[in-house]
Amino acid sequence: MSMVNSPSGSGKPRLPEKGWRLPLELRDDKMPFGKLVNEEDLAELLAECTKLITVGDVVSLALTLIGIVPDIAIYDGRTQRARMSEFADIVTPDVTVNNPAGVVTRELYDAIKDAMHHIAPICILVNGEEDLAFIPAALLAPEGACLIYGLPNQGMVLAIMDESTTRKINDIITRLEVMI
Numbered sequence: 001m002s003m004v005n006s007p008s009g010s011g012k013p014r015l016p017e018k019g020w021r022l023p024l025e026l027r028d029d030k031m032p033f034g035k036l037v038n039e040e041d042l043a044e045l046l047a048e049c050t051k052l053i054t055v056g057d058v059v060s061l062a063l064t065l066i067g068i069v070p071d072i073a074i075y076d077g078r079t080q081r082a083r084m085s086e087f088a089d090i091v092t093p094d095v096t097v098n099n100p101a102g103v104v105t106r107e108l109y110d111a112i113k114d115a116m117h118h119i120a121p122i123c124i125l126v127n128g129e130e131d132l133a134f135i136p137a138a139l140l141a142p143e144g145a146c147l148i149y150g151l152p153n154q155g156m157v158l159a160i161m162d163e164s165t166t167r168k169i170n171d172i173i174t175r176l177e178v179m180i
Helices: 039-045 057-065 086-090 106-115 134-140 163-174
Strands: 035-037 052-055 072-075 095-099 122-128 146-151 155-160
Touching: 035 039, 039 155, 052 057, 052 134, 057 072, 057 086, 057 146, 072 086, 072 106, 095 106, 106 122, 106 134, 134 146, 134 163
Parallel strands: 052 072, 052 146, 072 122, 095 122
Antiparallel strands: 035 155, 146 155
């Protein structure tokens, strides 16, 4: 099992030393949690969020263009493995991390953890792939935070951090492999 109990006794899983890897048999499983949302409904849906986190260039750009600035934007300058520079061209990364496709590295996890404590908006540029960044973002986000990430060829997914969402992210984490 990939979960490691937190020494704080919080019961939240924490990242193993070298990170998590998505098993090959789950590579085509999109693992959505949250609900698909329309751009037109975002302002109303996000009104009560305690913190707004976006994962992905298209999602981060879409919100920025309608005047909604994420507290944390995680992006890699690509969409569906193709270069996508529109978001990267309008922001300056505050933090740059390395994270290969299909994994969550300690470097990515720690950058997201640190970003949760920032008051000013922060942009995390990922060299490699931010495809699984929604996992540590959801795990580390406070209750009431909103996480929006892209689901390729389907749209934007909104997850509001609450007890139910925490159970779902913990279930996803149990399906990941511990990197050795």
